[in-house]
Amino acid sequence: MSLNPRQKFVFGILASAALIAIGVAGGGWWSSRAPMSELSITPTAANEPAPQGKVLYWYDPMVPMTHFDKPGKSPFMDMDLMPKYSNEGDELPGAKIDPAVTQSLGVRLATVVRVPLATQIEATGLLGFNERDVAVVQTRSSGFVERVWPLAAGDMVRAGQPLAELVVPEWAAAQNELFAVKTFGDETLVAAARERLRLLGMPKALIGDVERNGRPHPSFTVRAPIAGVIQTLDVRTGMSLTAGQSLARISGLATVWLEVAVPEAMASAVRPGVSATVRVSDLARPPIHGRVTAILPALNEATRSLRVRIELPNRDGRLRPGMSAQVALTGTSKDFALAVPSEAIIRTGKRVLVVVANDQNRFAPVEVTLGSEIGNQTVITAGLAQGQKVVASGQFLLDSEASLTGIAPRAVGGGQ
Numbered sequence: 001m002s003l004n005p006r007q008k009f010v011f012g013i014l015a016s017a018a019l020i021a022i023g024v025a026g027g028g029w030w031s032s033r034a035p036m037s038e039l040s041i042t043p044t045a046a047n048e049p050a051p052q053g054k055v056l057y058w059y060d061p062m063v064p065m066t067h068f069d070k071p072g073k074s075p076f077m078d079m080d081l082m083p084k085y086s087n088e089g090d091e092l093p094g095a096k097i098d099p100a101v102t103q104s105l106g107v108r109l110a111t112v113v114r115v116p117l118a119t120q121i122e123a124t125g126l127l128g129f130n131e132r133d134v135a136v137v138q139t140r141s142s143g144f145v146e147r148v149w150p151l152a153a154g155d156m157v158r159a160g161q162p163l164a165e166l167v168v169p170e171w172a173a174a175q176n177e178l179f180a181v182k183t184f185g186d187e188t189l190v191a192a193a194r195e196r197l198r199l200l201g202m203p204k205a206l207i208g209d210v211e212r213n214g215r216p217h218p219s220f221t222v223r224a225p226i227a228g229v230i231q232t233l234d235v236r237t238g239m240s241l242t243a244g245q246s247l248a249r250i251s252g253l254a255t256v257w258l259e260v261a262v263p264e265a266m267a268s269a270v271r272p273g274v275s276a277t278v279r280v281s282d283l284a285r286p287p288i289h290g291r292v293t294a295i296l297p298a299l300n301e302a303t304r305s306l307r308v309r310i311e312l313p314n315r316d317g318r319l320r321p322g323m324s325a326q327v328a329l330t331g332t333s334k335d336f337a338l339a340v341p342s343e344a345i346i347r348t349g350k351r352v353l354v355v356v357a358n359d360q361n362r363f364a365p366v367e368v369t370l371g372s373e374i375g376n377q378t379v380i381t382a383g384l385a386q387g388q389k390v391v392a393s394g395q396f397l398l399d400s401e402a403s404l405t406g407i408a409p410r411a412v413g414g415g416q
Contacts, residue, residue, distance in 0.1 A: 055083045109357055110392040112384045115339045115374060121269060121329040123308075125260035127280075128321045130311065133252035135225045140201025143168035144240045146219060153233055157224040163248055164222045164235045170200055172218040175210055182211070228252040256312055256319050258290070260327050261305040270295060270329060276310050277328045280319065288312055288319075292329070338384055339377040344392045345370070354384065355391040363391065 057067040058081035060074035071081050147165040151157065174197050181189035197207050203220065210217050231249040241247075258278060262270050270292060278288045296307040310327070312319060346353040346365070353365045371379030384390070 055085060057084050059084055107391055108393040109389045110341050110344060112338050112340055112386055112388045112390060114336045114386055117335045117337050121262060121266050123260045123262055123327050125258045125325050125327050127319055127323045127325060128257045128259060129251040130255045130257050133254060135250045136246055137222055137248040138244055138246050139241050140243060141168045141170045142242050145235055145237055148235055148237045151230060151233055153230050155230050157230060159224060159227045161224045162221050163224060165219060166222060167219045169218060171202055172216050174200055175216045222247060224250055226250055226252050253314055253317055256314050256321060258310040258312055258325055260308045261303060262308050264304045264306060267306045270308055275330050279326045280323050337371060338380045338386055340380055340390050341392045342373060342376055342378045344390045345378055357389040357391060
């Protein structure tokens with residue numbers, strides 16, 4: 001009789017486990033000549049009495065899935081068949097493994113713990129300007145443009161950088177009025193003349209210079225009030241200006257907005273204050289941490305997604321509007337659930353298993369039901385209890401040993 005694929009796979013894993021145990025724990029079979037029984041994984045200790053009871057069937061330990069109704073030689077491995085007794089279930093479940101062997105195989109245990117539930121949403125977004133960090137440069141009095149610095153829309157400017165030089169004829173008359181009232185020494189009239197210049201848009205520092213110098217100064221230089229990007233620059237040399245006319249619009253880059261599209265089905269998990277981990281298209285750049293500042297009320301009908309706004313610091317100016325980014329939104333909850341390290345999960349294709357360990361060096365596979373992943377942990381919704389020990393590394397070898405010794409995984413909802 002030939003081996004089926006599953007039997008070949010199980011036999012191969014057992015052979016690998018035996019070789020690892022021999023090489024690591026025994027220091028090499030050829031050098032120590034240690035008996036195989038001292039190094040291999042066995043379902044029971046050598047000094048345990050053989051179970052008594054009615055024989056249910058015979059099986060080959062190397063191929064435990066195939067049962068025989070009478071003793072004899074195995075057709076697979078040319079070895080004696082072993083009996084399966086009816087009272088074997090009264091013993092502690094699981095394969096018993098020598099502690100030295102588990103150490104040599106690198107078996108590492110982890111505890112089933114209760115963790116606060118958290119919802120993590122993976123989404124994409126686009127960086128944009130912070131619309132609250134905008135400066136609009138206007139004129140308060142009519143005049144004309146005498147000079148414009150060589151700038152254009154899209155250029156970066158620093159705070160205080162010159163934009164244009166303007167001439168305001170109304171200032172000349174108001175400044176002469178200030179000189180006239182100062183000769184009378186009436187502080188009330190002087191204060192009124194200063195206020196008129198301020199209302200005409202004359203900067204306070206320039207008013208002080210005019211008073212100290214005693215000469216009219218009808219021209220002044222318009223400067224960028226903030227550092228950022230020029231969005232519009234509607235000023236040219238020689239053009240006339242009216243009161244209230246906009247000259248330039250500047251968007252700051254100290255912070256930027258990231259607008260993320262969150263699916264409508266996940267909208268309930270997002271709220272202001274939720275933490276966000278952002279990775280921009282440049283993979284060499286470390287992730288940026290921010291928080292959700294606003295959830296826009298309008299739903300995108302085309303994509304059925306919610307628009308979520310995240311404000312990110314941009315101290316070095318490397319975040320540029322228009323860049324795409326990958327976002328992980330993580331929200332916390334008052335609910336708790338059991339969780340194990342994600343590396344402890346065994347996915348067979350048909351079911352999900354973990355290998356549970358007890359205090360007597362016994363290991364048994366248990367079928368579980370998975371929930372969501374929280375970082376490097378996975379939520380377990382059924383199959384385990386808090387405080388149990390599970391195998392976090394080496395579990396594939398132990399699961400194979402359990403299969404070879406005829407131990408079936410406990411189904412979800414089984415007793416602890």
